[in-house]
Amino acid sequence: MERVPILKLGDLLIVSIQVDLDDQTVLALKEDLAEVVVARGARGVIIDISAVEIVDSFTGRMLATIAEMCRMLDAHAVVVGMRPAVAITLVELGLSLGGVRTALNLEKGVALLDHVRGAVP
Amino acid sequence: MNAEREAAIASSADVVAVRRLVRSAAIEVGLSLIDQTKIITAASELARNALVYAGRGEVRVHVVENGSRRGLKLVVSDEGPGISDVERALTDGWTTGTGLGLGLGGSRRLVDEFDLLSEPGKGTSVTVTKWAR
Amino acid sequence: MSSHADVERRLGELLRTHEEQVISRWTQSADAPRDELTELYRAILRAIEEGGRDLADLRGLLAELSRSRARAGYSPAETSKAVFGLKGALYEIVVAHADDEVLRGFIRFARLIDDLGLFTFEAYAEAREKIIMDQAEQLLELSTPVVKLWEGIVAVPLIGTLDSARTQVVMEKLLETLVETGAEHAVIDITGVPAVDTQVAQHLLKTVFAARLMGAECVISGIRPQIAHTIVTLGIEFGDIVTKSSLADALAHAFRRSGVQVSGGPATRVTVRAEQA
Numbered sequence: 311m312e313r314v315p316i317l318k319l320g321d322l323l324i325v326s327i328q329v330d331l332d333d334q335t336v337l338a339l340k341e342d343l344a345e346v347v348v349a350r351g352a353r354g355v356i357i358d359i360s361a362v363e364i365v366d367s368f369t370g371r372m373l374a375t376i377a378e379m380c381r382m383l384d385a386h387a388v389v390v391g392m393r394p395a396v397a398i399t400l401v402e403l404g405l406s407l408g409g410v411r412t413a414l415n416l417e418k419g420v421a422l423l424d425h426v427r428g429a430v431p
Numbered sequence: 432m433n434a435e436r437e438a439a440i441a442s443s444a445d446v447v448a449v450r451r452l453v454r455s456a457a458i459e460v461g462l463s464l465i466d467q468t469k470i471i472t473a474a475s476e477l478a479r480n481a482l483v484y485a486g487r488g489e490v491r492v493h494v495v496e497n498g499s500r501r502g503l504k505l506v507v508s509d510e511g512p513g514i515s516d517v518e519r520a521l522t523d524g525w526t527t528g529t530g531l532g533l534g535l536g537g538s539r540r541l542v543d544e545f546d547l548l549s550e551p552g553k554g555t556s557v558t559v560t561k562w563a564r
Numbered sequence: 565m566s567s568h569a570d571v572e573r574r575l576g577e578l579l580r581t582h583e584e585q586v587i588s589r590w591t592q593s594a595d596a597p598r599d600e601l602t603e604l605y606r607a608i609l610r611a612i613e614e615g616g617r618d619l620a621d622l623r624g625l626l627a628e629l630s631r632s633r634a635r636a637g638y639s640p641a642e643t644s645k646a647v648f649g650l651k652g653a654l655y656e657i658v659v660a661h662a663d664d665e666v667l668r669g670f671i672r673f674a675r676l677i678d679d680l681g682l683f684t685f686e687a688y689a690e691a692r693e694k695i696i697m698d699q700a701e702q703l704l705e706l707s708t709p710v711v712k713l714w715e716g717i718v719a720v721p722l723i724g725t726l727d728s729a730r731t732q733v734v735m736e737k738l739l740e741t742l743v744e745t746g747a748e749h750a751v752i753d754i755t756g757v758p759a760v761d762t763q764v765a766q767h768l769l770k771t772v773f774a775a776r777l778m779g780a781e782c783v784i785s786g787i788r789p790q791i792a793h794t795i796v797t798l799g800i801e802f803g804d805i806v807t808k809s810s811l812a813d814a815l816a817h818a819f820r821r822s823g824v825q826v827s828g829g830p831a832t833r834v835t836v837r838a839e840q841a
Contacts, residue, residue: 330450333443333479364450364468366475367537390779394739395468397774402469403476403537404523412779414746419779465736499690564729 314339316346322423323347323385324416326358336372343376347383354423355380358416360391370405377410386426388412390419437491440478440509449478449490453505456492460501461563470503470561473538477507477557480534485511485554501563502543508556514549521547569615575669576613579605582657589653594646600629601646608650608680612673623687626680630687634695640688647681708734710741717818718747719811723756728763735771742780749818750775753811755786765800772805781821783807785814 312335317324323346329335347355357373359365365373373389380387390413400407411426413419438452439445453474457467474490481488488509495504514520523536535557539545544560579586587605591598607622626647633643651674658670708730713719720738738750752768754760760768772782785808787795795802808814819826 330447332447363454364471364475366472366479367534368479392778393468394736394743394774394778395465397739397777398465398736398770399468399472399541400777401770401773402540403472404540405537406773407777412777414742414748414779418746418748422779499694 313342316342318346318350318352321351321353322420323350323352323355324358325355326361328361330364331362331369333368336369340372340376340379344379344383347380347385352385353427355385355387356416356419356423357387357389358391358419359389359396360393360415362396363393365392365396365400367403367405370400370403370407374407374410377407386411386423388419388422390414390416435491435493437489440481440488440490440507441486443479443482446475446478446482450475452490452492453503456494457503457561460494460503462503462561463564466561466564469541470505470559473541473559473561474505474507476534476538477505477559480557481507481509481511481555485509495560497562502560504558504560506556506558508554510554513551513553513555514547515551517547517549571665571669571672572612572615574665575673576609578657578661578666578669579609579612579654583609586650586653586657589656590650593652594649595642596629596646604629605650608676612676622680623683626684627687627691630684631691634688634691640685640692643688644681644685647677647684651677708737710734710738712745712747713751713815714819714822714824716745716747716822717749717751717815718742718745719751719753719814721753721756721811724758726754726757726760726764728767731764731767735767735774738771739774739778742775742778748780749822750780750782751811751814751818752782752784753786753814754784754791755788755811757786757788757791760791760794762798762800765795765798769800769802769805781806783814783817785809785811 312329314325314327314329314335317326323343325339325343327339343355346352355376357376359373362369377387377389388411389407392412411422413422436452436456438449440449450471453471454467457470462470478488478490486509488507488511491506491508493504493506495502521536521539535547538557538559542559542561544558546558547555548557549555583605587598587602590601590605594601604622604625607625611619611622629646630643633646654670654673658666708720708722710718710720718738718741720734722734738752741747742750752771754768768784772784775782783806784802787807787809806817808817816826
């Protein structure tokens with residue numbers, strides 16, 4: 311099983327998913343991320359899925375779970391770079407990722423986190 | 432070209448393999464990027480269903496033709512417990528597992544044709560087709 | 565009484581012996597390049613010698629001929645006449661060598677050519693249909709521009725009747741543009757749309773939701789009273805989607821959301837200044 315690397319940048323964590331996700335990999339990512347968020351005291355997590363071609367209901371639900379988990383650990387999560395085809399498919403599937411913050415790309419994700427943290431110090 | 436391809440589903444890594452198989456066939460048939468994504472996602476949902484509810488299953492991929500239109504037909508079958516209430520299984524949010532219950536109903540919305548055959552105690556077979564536009 | 569095989573053999577011989585002559589006559593009447601007809605002639609000859617069972621090669625050639633004719637603007641009659649012309653070309657030879665077998669062979673041959681002619685006609689029609697479909701698609705792409713209104717704000721002005729296919733194309737294009745330009749605000753303006761049905765309204769909604777998943781906000785503007793009425797009557801939930809009556813209002817909304825300030829009224833000098841969001 312592959313493990314998705316978690317990059318640390320100041321109090322941000324950046325997860326760039328470059329592989330076709332199988333369920334085990336997503337579950338492992340969730341666990342790894344929870345540990346690193348706590349260990350590093352991270353305040354923001356950016357999950358870049360611009361290379362991900364398929365997000366099915368399981369992966370979509372996991373993204374929502376990861377975001378929710380981050381919130382509980384006092385970190386804001388942003389999912390960035392979702393492809394149009396993936397977004398259309400998720401809407402058709404009936405998955406709204408309720409409450410997950412999203413941004414068009416990594417840069418905008420960082421800006422969004424700055425903005426969010428500026429508003430809620 | 433019309434050769435049928437198949438793959439066994441026995442682990443979550445196989446679900447990823449199914450996606451690859453369906454992707455290469457979808458490209459061959461000439462589905463648009465969005466339609467490729469939809470049928471691959473549907474295949475992923477159905478393959479996972481087979482894995483979760485029956486422990487294992489298989490996928491067969493056919494290239495089909497209707498006049499000048501080409502399409503991709505997938506048959507995902509298992510020998511699991513089957514579904515006793517098909518109507519209900521297709522309702523969003525209904526699940527006997529741990530998922531969201533979007534697998535079957537959601538996959539139906541992602542494809543052009545959807546056919547579900549299930550016999551309690553014998554297994555389930557779902558046939559879906561996506562036509563190139 | 566001679567068997568089918570004899571008749572076919574005799575016909576095959578005749579076609580082979582007089583190949584040059586028949587093709588020359590055929591070329592004259594058919595208005596087609598000699599090479600193409602020669603190739604076709606040999607395929608027909610092969611099919612006859614094999615008893616007319618395997619016509620796959622022949623059909624392939626004919627389909628190609630039909631396609632190229634359809635693209636070049638020939639009429640269907642002209643196209644199938646090219647095939648029927650072979651009958652006339654062979655007739656002279658048959659008359660010169662008329663015996664019982666040859667005549668019976670010619671009748672069978674004529675039937676084969678009729679079939680092939682009809683096949684050509686069908687292939688032609690199919691090719692034309694394909695051309696029309698391709699053109700419709702090109703038209704679709706032409707008629708759906710996504711325009712940039714401001715840094716970070718794009719718009720799709722939709723004009724004319726929206727069907728499900730067209731709406732889908734526009735929406736896909738809009739989402740692609742969001743990725744390419746990094747625009748976080750989009751306006752879907754339907755001022756020029758006379759009516760929407762359930763499917764089209766659903767597509768619009770799905771686009772707004774898909775854009776949200778990607779990290780962008782869509783505003784729908786220019787909803788006419790009748791369309792608003794339809795949407796409500798159909799029971800379609802627009803929920804928390806922002807709608808504005810005009811494109812100008814939608815732009816003002818997008819300006820506010822992205823921190824752009826516009827000062828001054830319509831009659832005065834307008835200065836625009838962008839704030840760092």
